[in-house]
Amino acid sequence: MSISEKSTQLQDEYNPQTRIDEALRLEPEFWKHKTLEKMSKEEWEALCDGCGKCCLNKLEIKGKIKFTNTHCRFLDCKSCLCKIYEHRFKVVPDCRDINLAAVREKPRWLPKTCAYWLLDNGYDLPAWHPLITGNASSVHKAGMALSGRTLVNETKVDDYENYIVDWADL
Numbered sequence: 001m002s003i004s005e006k007s008t009q010l011q012d013e014y015n016p017q018t019r020i021d022e023a024l025r026l027e028p029e030f031w032k033h034k035t036l037e038k039m040s041k042e043e044w045e046a047l048c049d050g051c052g053k054c055c056l057n058k059l060e061i062k063g064k065i066k067f068t069n070t071h072c073r074f075l076d077c078k079s080c081l082c083k084i085y086e087h088r089f090k091v092v093p094d095c096r097d098i099n100l101a102a103v104r105e106k107p108r109w110l111p112k113t114c115a116y117w118l119l120d121n122g123y124d125l126p127a128w129h130p131l132i133t134g135n136a137s138s139v140h141k142a143g144m145a146l147s148g149r150t151l152v153n154e155t156k157v158d159d160y161e162n163y164i165v166d167w168a169d170l
């Protein structure tokens, strides 16, 4: 079985709500009491809102990051989940791990709604964040995920500069 076949199966079995249900068993509002450095692996993972916006392709132009509406070929645009999550770094060499260095990198390449970036810059989690609502779908309902947007698979792109977008939540 190839990685992509196996991954599709994993994706089919994966229920995003399970992650949130497990996260709600962690210390209540742990993100208000702990810095990112002090968080456990489980707490760190729980912070991701599942928006998928870090999987958009970007350009660095004159020292600034420009997001495009083109997406990694392995992103499922409806669920905003990675189809190859377990194997992503092996399959996609430039897929980035979301760690402290990535969160603090300049110029900023994570969207300004990203929970890691928000907390690290002194903001609280937004009201639509799944850890606040208890519901994995709230990021989609609030229009903060990639679902429902006009997106282009990177395999169909020849010049990324033609796809730069200026969405307010990037």
Ligand code: SF4
Binding pocket: 047, 048, 049, 050, 051, 052, 053, 054, 055, 098, 110, 111, 113, 114, 115, 116
């Ligand atoms: S941008 Fe941040 S919150 Fe959104 S999917 Fe990526 S890591 Fe998670």
Ligand code: SF4
Binding pocket: 054, 055, 072, 073, 074, 075, 076, 081, 082, 083, 084, 085, 088, 092, 095, 096
């Ligand atoms: S391989 Fe990386 S960039 Fe591509 S969809 Fe998966 S997590 Fe996103």
